[in-house]
Amino acid sequence: MTEQPYVRRIYAAQAGRDPGQTGFLQALESLYESLAPWLEERPQCEAAALLERLGEPERTALFPVIWTDDQGRPRQSRGFHIRYTAALGPERCCLVLGPGMDLSAAKALALDVSLCRALAGLPLGGGLAGADIAPAGLSDGESRRFCDSFMAGLYPLLGREDRPGCWAGQVPRRELDYLTGAWERMDAIAGRGGRPGRAQAPMSRAQAVGAGLCRFAQCALKRRGGQRMEGQRVLISGAGPAALWAGETAARMGALPIAIGDDAGCLYAAAGLPLALLRSMIREPGLPLLLWAIRSPGVEYRPGPVLWDIPADLAFLFGGGAKLGSAAARRIVLRRPAGVFEGAFQSVTARAGRIFAEAGLYAPAIAAGAGGQVLLAETDGPADRWEADRLLRTAMEDICRTVWEESERWGRPGDLLLGARIAAAAPLADALIRKGI
Numbered sequence: 001m002t003e004q005p006y007v008r009r010i011y012a013a014q015a016g017r018d019p020g021q022t023g024f025l026q027a028l029e030s031l032y033e034s035l036a037p038w039l040e041e042r043p044q045c046e047a048a049a050l051l052e053r054l055g056e057p058e059r060t061a062l063f064p065v066i067w068t069d070d071q072g073r074p075r076q077s078r079g080f081h082i083r084y085t086a087a088l089g090p091e092r093c094c095l096v097l098g099p100g101m102d103l104s105a106a107k108a109l110a111l112d113v114s115l116c117r118a119l120a121g122l123p124l125g126g127g128l129a130g131a132d133i134a135p136a137g138l139s140d141g142e143s144r145r146f147c148d149s150f151m152a153g154l155y156p157l158l159g160r161e162d163r164p165g166c167w168a169g170q171v172p173r174r175e176l177d178y179l180t181g182a183w184e185r186m187d188a189i190a191g192r193g194g195r196p197g198r199a200q201a202p203m204s205r206a207q208a209v210g211a212g213l214c215r216f217a218q219c220a221l222k223r224r225g226g227q228r229m230e231g232q233r234v235l236i237s238g239a240g241p242a243a244l245w246a247g248e249t250a251a252r253m254g255a256l257p258i259a260i261g262d263d264a265g266c267l268y269a270a271a272g273l274p275l276a277l278l279r280s281m282i283r284e285p286g287l288p289l290l291l292w293a294i295r296s297p298g299v300e301y302r303p304g305p306v307l308w309d310i311p312a313d314l315a316f317l318f319g320g321g322a323k324l325g326s327a328a329a330r331r332i333v334l335r336r337p338a339g340v341f342e343g344a345f346q347s348v349t350a351r352a353g354r355i356f357a358e359a360g361l362y363a364p365a366i367a368a369g370a371g372g373q374v375l376l377a378e379t380d381g382p383a384d385r386w387e388a389d390r391l392l393r394t395a396m397e398d399i400c401r402t403v404w405e406e407s408e409r410w411g412r413p414g415d416l417l418l419g420a421r422i423a424a425a426a427p428l429a430d431a432l433i434r435k436g437i
Contacts, residue, residue, distance in 0.1 A: 002036040010051040021104035026350040027111055028055055034421040037410055048433045054425075057107060059083040063153035065131055067145040077133045078102075079150055081157040082110040086125035087431035088118060091159040093127035095167040097175065101132045105346070112345040116366040116373050119424035120399060124161070124373075129154055135175045144178045151182035155190075169205030169241065169372065203388040205372040210245025211389070212371020212396045213316060213343045214253060216363060219400035220339060224361055224414055227338060230254035233272075235307055238262060238318030241285060242343055242372075246316050248278040259310050262320030265303040267293055268310065274299070308332055315340045317347040317365075324348040329355040336360075341368040357417040367403050367420040371396060 002008070011032050015025055032051060039045055065077040080103065083091050094113050096106070106128055114126025131150055135143055164180040171179070203211075214229070221227035234250050234257045236243050247257040256272035267273060267289050277296050281287070293301035305321070308328045315337055317324060329352035332340065339361040342348060347365065348356070356362035374395040375388065407419030 002033050004036040004039060006039060006046045006051065007032045007036050010055065013052075014055045018104075021107065023104040023346070024107040024111075025104075027108040027346075030350040030353060031111070031115075031421055031425075034418050035425055038422045038425065042429070044433065045429055048429075050429050050432060053085075053432055054111075054428070057082050057084045057110060058086060059157075060103070060107070061157050062103065065133075065146065065150045065153055067142070067149045069142055070139055077131050077146065077150075079131045079153050080106040080129065081154060082106050082128045083159070084110040084114045084126040084128070085428065085432070086159075087428060087435050089123035089125055090161040091125035091127040092161045092166055093129045093159070095170045095179075096128060096130040097133055097135050097171055098130070099132055099134045101130045106130055109345050112366055113373075114428065115421065115424040116345075116370050118428045119366055119402070119420060120370045120373050120395065121427070122373060125159075127159070129157075135172055140174070143174055147175055147178035148182045151179055151186060155183065155186040169209075203375060203385055203392070204241070205375065206241035207245045208371040208375045208388075208392055209242040209343055209369055210247075210318075210371075211249040212374065212392050213246050213341055213368045214249040214255075215371075215393050215396035216368045216400050217314065217316075217339060217341050218253065219397050220341075220361060220363060220404070220416065223400070223404050224339075228254075232256065232313040232338060233258050233311070234314045234316060235310060235312040236260040236316045236318065237307060237324065237347070238320035238344065239281075239289060240318060240320075241282065242369075243316070243318035243320070244278055244282045244285075246318065246343060247273065248275065248282060250316075251275045251278060255314070258312060259302075259307055261289055261302075261307050263305045263322065265289055265301060266307045266310075267296075268300045268302050269298055271298070311335050313338045317342045317344065319344045319347045324352050326351040326355055328352070332356075333359040339363070343369040345369070353417060357415055361414055361416065363403075363416040364420055366424055367399055367416060370399055 011029060014028060061081040063079045065079045067075055069075055096109060110126055110128035113128060117124050117126055138146060164183045167176060218229050232255045234255050236247050236257055239260060239262055243260060247260055250257050258270060258272055259266045259268045261267055281292060290301045293299050308331050315332055324347060333355060340356045341363045342365040345365045371392055374392060402423050403416050403419040406423045407413055407415045410418060412418055
């Protein structure tokens with residue numbers, strides 16, 4: 001932890017107030033540490049209690065979600081809604097459903113969403129909704145009953161800008177459809193029926209995240225000595241839609257995505273996974289990786305957590321199991337990769353992030369994974385896929401330039417973790433100061 005008195009005092013107070021929220025406290029510690037040199041030049045931030053306000057969501061809500069399983073037995077889950085900050089504009093929350101979701105994780109994710117939108121220059125507040133349940137383990141009937149109950153608790157908490165259509169790519173299609181139906185029924189009961197939903201975008205959120213990360217990586221590599229994506233061997237953690245789109249885009253840009261997978265196992269091809277295979281995996285999500293290896297000559301399935309034992313030039317992080325810890329981070333750093341880019345929030349521990357940042361080029365998800373947030377702001381949506389791609393490419397290049405220039409300003413060129421956090425905190429700080437108490 002930095003020796004900056006203001007940072008140490010506020011973090012100690014936060015840790016005393018929320019002693020059991022380890023994940024959230026680690027996210028705050030890492031953020032505060034990055035902002036320490038910036039705060040020295042901005043005494044008005046301490047006078048306006050900036051860190052105190054960044055360390056506490058504007059609204060935190062927990063609610064029970066009671067539903068019945070197929071045997072008629074009542075089950076209870078816990079729902080969350082966090083409005084972290086609406087200083088930049090109306091809140092539009094993200095949605096996360098997973099067994100590891102708790103209050104600490106929800107607050108940490110909501111903080112990252114807020115920083116990501118501030119860095120991207122979006123006039124949107126940061127928020128998160130979620131529940132501690134794995135939808136994949138539910139039958140259709142159980143999922144529908146869960147979604148009805150979840151929306152009944154969540155609906156009164158949603159902001160005016162929130163629409164289930166904005167959650168596309170964040171939850172499975174089945175749950176999105178059930179949540180949309182429940183939201184429309186709640187709207188009708190509240191007398192607000194007929195509100196327009198979000199039109200179908202020409203580029204999905206998952207595609208925007210995956211493709212945007214590749215655009216960011218291309219820009220960062222170019223700034224770091226004129227390197228390019230062509231010929232770079234890429235490891236991709238996670239096998240969800242965003243990870244697959246990152247592999248597909250990287251392959252089209254001339255890179256070699258040689259392995260993709262999670263803690264359970266990965267697909268590996270020394271010459272690069274075929275582009276046709278990656279596109280097939282996008283069209284048929286959810287099939288086991290072993291099945292894809294059987295279908296694809298020259299592609300090998302390697303069971304177990306072996307992904308980070310494979311030598312490569314770039315690492316794209318999209319989760320896929322437990323957070324990447326310090327031991328795995330050291331194994332990656334020993335091979336001196338050209339870059340490590342995080343595409344999903346909270347994919348690495350705070351310590352692993354510091355190890356990557358100290359070793360060289362590391363881009364956190366608030367920067368490299370901002371593609372989905374960029375398209376989210378386009379309420380009318382781009383006209384077609386080409387317009388969406390142009391918008392995404394321009395936005396990610398602008399974000400990369402901003403982050404890199406910020407790192408240079410503080411005497412640490414290429415420290416994209418530092419650059420991203422300071423560049424994200426600046427507009428949030430200005431908005432909070434203007435807003436007043």
